[in-house]
Amino acid sequence: MAHAGEEKAVVVESREWYMAAYAPDGIPTSKHLKLRTVPVSLTADSIPEGHVIIETLLVSIDPYLRSRMTGVDEGLYFPQFNINEVLSATAIARVIRSRDSNYSEGDIVIIFFCPVSEYCVVPSQAISRKIDPNAGVSFPDYLSLIGLPGFAAWVGIDAVGEAKPGSNVFISAAAGAVGMYAGQLAKLKGCRVIGSAGSDEKVKLVKEFGYDDAFNYKKETDFDAALARYFPNGIDLYLDNVGGKMFEAVLNHVNKYATIPVCGMISDYNKVWTNREGVRNLLNMVGKEVKIQGYLVGTYMDRYEDFIKEMVSYKKQGKISSKYKFYQGIEQFLESLESLFTGSCAGKVLIQVK
Known part of the structure; x- marks a missing residue:
């Protein structure tokens, strides 16, 4: 210099x-x-x-x-x-x-x-x-992949969600930066994974990521009926990126001891809180003993190196894509x-x- x-x-x-x-x-x-x-x-x-x-x-x-x-x-x-x-x-x-x-x-x-x-x-x-x-x-x-979106997905599926083989997993905003990794990580852990996205093109992309199935929520007039079709055996883990009406519908289909890691609620970001969608069936979490946990990735920085090692390994093996x-x-x-x-x-x- x-x-x-x-x-x-x-x-x-x-x-x-x-x-x-x-x-x-x-x-x-x-x-x-x-x-x-x-x-x-x-x-x-x-x-x-x-x-x-x-x-x-x-x-x-x-x-x-x-x-x-x-x-x-x-x-x-x-x-x-x-x-x-x-x-x-x-x-x-x-x-x-x-x-x-x-x-x-x-x-x-x-x-x-x-x-x-x-x-x-x-x-x-x-x-x-x-x-x-x-x-x-x-x-x-x-x-x-090894930045905030990938880490948010990894924390939601692994650290908070504790996804287990055979679990029925639902990911909203599945074609987004967090959702695309969350579904792939859940599949790598042996789960059955369904996603929702906002267009037919995004649904196609989600399936290319390896999801078992996906649906266009904008074409569904009844979220409750849609989830009944895609989860006849109920939902064990829901990674919430959306909030609002989708969150409410999920609570009608959760299994006992289901886990809901809350990563974000993008449907409400452009509304003042008094105009946001209310959730009317929170009582379901009592009867089903559901764990709903919001999280910030900064709380899990002690596991950041584990996350990077795992994600880079998946990338090199061609097991995860972006x-x-x-x-x-x-x-x-x-x-x-x-x-x-x-x-x-x-x-x-x-x-x-x-």
């Missing part, structure tokens, strides 16, 4: 997304999230000690981001973005300059709360880990976020920035 005064000053124009106004309900629009251009110096002596300048390569678009944009702190996941604050998401980036001996120019890193920008200065403590480009794991897989939807350019953030809630995407949504 050059000493101060030896490096020619270089300034780039970097685009970044920020919170312009809160969106308490509905899908956020360009009124709420805006793109601006700011100058960023790429010279090492322009940044504080213990910081790095990064170039963002790949951004992960996840449903939980929506919960940080309402302006109402319900104690979910992470705090609200402040007005005028740059949005943050999990990302893979390249180190451009470093004032930390642990990181060098060209290092590829993962940052969980990375500013959604093309270039920025971040404290090196914000970096989760360095990754080896030659390790045989693709960059998208780091944000999906589906990606790429948006090109930082300017596509708003459209990519919207796709999570309109049903226009399948698999893991990513923005290819560079």
Whole structure:
């Protein structure tokens, strides 16, 4: 690294997304999230000690981001973005300059709360880990298969759900970033697995993932009747990604001692809590002694290395696969976020920035 005064000053124009106004309900629009251009110096002596300048390569678009944009702190996941604050998401980036001996120019890193920008200065403590480009794991897989979606699926099926051979397993949002892995993991554990998805194309994809069967919930006028058809012997494990009416219908078909790991409730993310679907049959969990457990992957970080080892092994053996939807350019953030809630995407949504 050059000493101060030896490096020619270089300034780039970097685009970044920020919170312009809160969106308490509905899908956020360009009124709420805006793109601006700011100058960023790429010279090492322009940044504080213990910081790095990064170039963002790949951004992960996840449903939980929506919960940080309402302006109402319900104690979910992470705090609200402040007005005028740059949005943050999990990302893979390249180190451009470093004032930390642990990181060098060209290092590829993962940052969980990375500013959604093309270039920025971040404290090196914000970096989760360095990754080896030659390790045989693709960059998208780091944000999906062995990233938060894969880990959420693994925790739900393995740690919380404790899936057992022969169990009847139901996965909602089965074509989504978490659902696609959850079903495959349950199959690898010897379960019978059924999924629900929002289009015939997604149902086809879910079956390609190895699910025993799947149905298009948008074509079902009666969820209760649909589950009776697909689970004549009841449900032992339900990984809930949806909430609402589907959750209620599941409670009519659970077996005794069934487990319901609650990963998310995407059907309610764009509604204020007073307008969300109520569940009228919670009494069923008493008679059936059902365990319903919400979870955050951060609670299970002590098992993260076990998860990575298992998932990489499955990948190398060809036992697990992924589906990606790429948006090109930082300017596509708003459209990519919207796709999570309109049903226009399948698999893991990513923005290819560079």
